[in-house]
Amino acid sequence: MQIIKTPGGEELVLLAKTEYDALLSAVADAEEDAADVAIYDARKAEDLSTLPAEVSMAIIRGESRLKALRKWRGLTQDRLAAEAGVTQGFLSDLEARRRAPSHSTLEKLATVLDVPLSWIEG
Secondary structure: OEEEEOOOOOEEEEOOHHHHHHHHHHHHHHHHHHHHHHHHHHHHHOOOOOOOHHHHHHHHOOOOHHHHHHHHOOOOHHHHHHHHOOOHHHHHHHHOOOOOOOHHHHHHHHHHHOOOHHHHHO
16 A cells, blocks of 8 residues: 655555455445444334234234244243243143233243233233
8 A cells, every 4th residue: 555645735645456346245245234234223113013923823813922922932841931931831821811911021922932021911
């Protein structure tokens, strides 16, 4: 790289072709990354009031919302229970509607499932 100063005081940078190509590639990568981030942000901002079709169908078939969401996320009862700080037996009772969870338990489950609380509360 070489810097040349013109008689008017403007500085010009002289780069090797390989350095110039690497710089263009880095700019293209940064633009692609920015586009990916914009797509991700747009999807995260989408309306989350509608349950995924797979979850809705499971609920229609009689599963609890919690069970349908757990299966949709591909989690076992053991894993969801462990990550939410409850026992597997308690989670089983919640899914079977034999027990009612506290609000804080619902919040933990929603966090682990990465869904809005309203999806679990119904």
